[in-house]
Amino acid sequence: MAELPRKRIALMPGDGIGVEVMQATEQVLTVLREREALALDWQRLDWPSTAWHQMHGRMMPDDALDQVRAFDVLLLGALGDPGPLSDAGRYRLPDGVSLEPLLRFRKGLDLWACERPARLLPGAPRYLADPRAAEVDMLVIRENSEGEYVGQGGRLHPGTPHEVATQLEVFTRAATERLIRHAFSRARQRLAQRGESRRFQCADKGEAHAQVCLITKRNAQPAWGELYSEVFAEVALEFPEIGIHHELVDAACMKFVQCPWQFDVVVASNLHGDILTDLAAVLSGGLGLAPSCNINPARRDTPALFEPTHGSAPDIAGQGLANPAAMLLTTAMLLEWLGFVAAAERLRVAVARDLLSASGQSRSCAAVTAGVIAQL
Incomplete structure (x- = not known):
């Protein structure tokens, strides 16, 4: 039997808690790949994440779209982290540019449909x-x-009493x-x-x-x-x-x-x-359980983009408090898109069973990750 071609995922942690939930997802994917013998590989891209702070105001390399076309799917953690205040007292990453990579991927890759399922799992709030x-x-x-x-659109006579904004x-x-x-x-x-x-x-x-x-x-x-x-x-x-x-x-x-x-x-x-x-x-159950994908249903030769809908929560970033459930449910959507239907359902069931077993307890990112792996 001919070996199936391997699928490639670009892991883009993003900002804030995106880094933590991506680490959790990589752990779960590693276990799932081994147990299901998935023809699956991935590579971490550090943009758009620390790019703004390390690349002198650029969110991504100039050839970012060309680079990601080498992958079958993109998995994005979260976007939006102001970073430390500059000497001038301004945040280094303005809100107006924090989502620029997401919009660039959607438009540049022609990902014209965004799907967001909403299903209340047992054990969810x-x-x-x-x-x-x-x-x-x-x-x-x-x-x-x-x-x-x-x-x-644009703004005419900005800052004056006669300013006009059109959108x-x-x-x-x-x-x-x-x-x-x-x-x-x-x-x-x-x-x-x-x-x-x-x-x-x-x-x-x-x-x-x-x-x-x-x-x-x-x-x-x-x-x-x-x-x-x-x-x-x-x-x-x-x-x-x-x-x-x-x-x-x-x-x-x-x-x-x-x-x-x-x-x-x-x-x-x-x-x-x-x-x-x-x-x-x-x-x-809340944004912490909400998966999402951006796809072009008519084309499989361009990478689809998968992302949880929660924000980057910079106020709790690095504290191990982020719940990776939404990211894991998003990963299940990604696996289904790639054709790994059984593995996708197994991951969904594992997240649901772990959620039910927790009985509403507040747990760390590491604890949720270990619980989902145990359920697998």
Whole structure:
């Protein structure tokens, strides 16, 4: 039997607690690779991490995108660490540039879809009293390539009483259609995996076993809202078994809290998806348990980027207090993307069992890592 080609991961610890959770993940990956005989290798890249402080104000090498294209996937810890104050009393890493590498990877590698699952695992903190909150299991798909975050605009007469700031939004039919079609495809996959075990309220069928909910603000932003709605209706015809629904973003925020179990796959613009995914993360136990990936579903010849959604938490960095669970669940998504489906599920189960065994206790990064390895 021919040996499978080995997959390569670029490990980018990032800032703050990213370094600690990446170390924990590398330990778990080492055990998992040995036990599952995974054709998997990885290499640590120290950028974007200490790069700003050690490379004289550059977040990454000039040829960073060319370098990462040699990998199959990228695993990023966290970004954002102001570092020590300079002699001038300013933080050396401004907030405005801390996320520049992430945006550069997303756009430069054309990773136009961001997927963030929200599933409440047994043993995770539950912030809603309704017992149906235990059934939360949704997937929010966010547009990554355009929309509100294209960075078009500027400031005229800055610092004067007549200053004007403009921030443009850009939406194209091509990007809208590929995003929405991907959302329906993922809903079909989820339906095939779980069967007809769930029912959702839908605008077109009354009830269905799978649903895609479109989020817009078309009552106040009709230009792009109507574009999204029209394309949504067209693509839905190709997926007759999937129910459809629509919510305005403000109503969606309310219903994410009132009845999150009524959502299956949610598809949203860049900004709306950014807001909704943080809310969904709380429903699944908090950002410390929230995985995420940035992918181009149509291409496997360019590396996808995987990252937990939590921040770099510089206030506790280096103290061994960071919980690596979100990073490990993100790694499970990464393994599944690479085709190591059984190993991905084994890691998810190990994280879930360790979480349940902890019974809400506060534990160190090392203790969680050892617990997950024991569960493996």
